[in-house]
Structures are given as structure tokens and as C-alpha cells.
Amino acid sequence: MPLFFCLPAGTAAADSWQLRPGDTPFAQAELDALPGQSFRFFDGGESQYGSGGAYAYTYSSENGGGTAWGTYRIAGDGSICVDFTNGFGRCDLFVRNGSRIILITEKGERFPVR
Template sequence: MLRLAIPLLFLGLPVWAADWTLRPGEEPLSMAELDAFEGRTLTFYDDGQSRYSADGAYSYTYGSGGTAFGTYRIAEDGSICTAFDHGFNRCDLFVRRDGRLILIDEKGQRFPVRPDDGS
């Protein structure tokens, strides 16, 4: 019975792999920097907000309203993988370039994060 249960545990855990193509000057965040996301909210230039809670909960609030909920984990490659409650899964890689924090999605699109206002 246990042999059957263990593989079933992994069915609910999304597995992703992305080939992150970095541009010159882009440096992935360290694990310590990623761990520091815990309890933070990052705001993007479209007013969308990513919230990384201490218990692994995640929410994304759209600039136009509405929120998507899920859970996140930091993958071995340094990406942050999110499993949304509505069934969508994705991984993103955060990098720094010229002092700016940038999210790169699996499609290679880049979304700069607004500088923290200190609040």
C-alpha cells in the first residue's frame, strides 16, 4: 500500500524545468535573497502584486483587481514555482541587472519589479 501511496503524493506536486536564457549582466538571485521574499509583496509596473507568505502561500493581485491564490516553492535551480488553486502552474526566475529586480517567466518575458518604497 505504501509503495502505491508514495508515487501518488508526487502527482499533486508540479514538476517544471525551464531553460533560463539570461541576457548579459543578468544575475540570478541567491537562495538567501529568494528566502528573503518570505512575507514580502513585490509590485510590478502594471500595479500587479505578488505576495509570498511565510507558510508557502502565494497570491497575485492584478492591477485591475482580482486575486489568484496558490502555493510557491523555491526550486533547486533558483526559480520560484507556483501552483495556483485554479490549476495553472508556472515557474519564474528573478534576476538583478543594473540594480533592478526583474522576473523572467518560462516564455522568456521580462517583468521589472518596482523599487521597494521602504513601507
């Protein structure tokens, strides 16, 4: 999953997310359970949500490896906003569609979780 370091951290309005039929945003209980969870994507990248709002995205070796560090917060619309240590940030929305978990970016890009 590529990270886009050119977006200022913000909160998109709930109706601005490009949801598809069957998309159900994470419930509050799922958002509250993020600390300690990680999500691996099909490109081999992995998002890790730590306690106290710590965040790390580790790139696959095919995408150069390395880790982008930051902190995350849950916005009022249920999106997860990350502020990276390099000064940039982004907000994403996790949804369930059937048995699949999908991360949706503010641009509408969809990244299914393995």
C-alpha cells in the first residue's frame, strides 16, 4: 500500500468517502480495539497500530523496505488520521464488505487487507 506523503492531515466529511454497496465502516468497538493490531496488505506492506496512538507502516522489500513512523487518531467520522514524523499526514477509512476488510484513502483508492 503506497503512502502519500503530500497530503496534510485532516478529517474528511463522512459523506465524502467513496463507499461502494456493501461497505460498512468500522464500528466504534472495532476502532477502540485498534491498539495492538496490524493489517497486512496484498503488496506486502503492513500498518501497525500501537498503544498511545503510535503508528508504523512497514513497506515490503519489493517497495524498498523501511518503516514510516507516526501517530494516529480516530476522527469524528470514524476515519483514522495519521500524522507522520516527517510532517505529512493522511486519513483513511477502514470498511468491511462481506468477509473482506478494505482501507479506503481520501482519494477513493481501495486497499484490501489480506
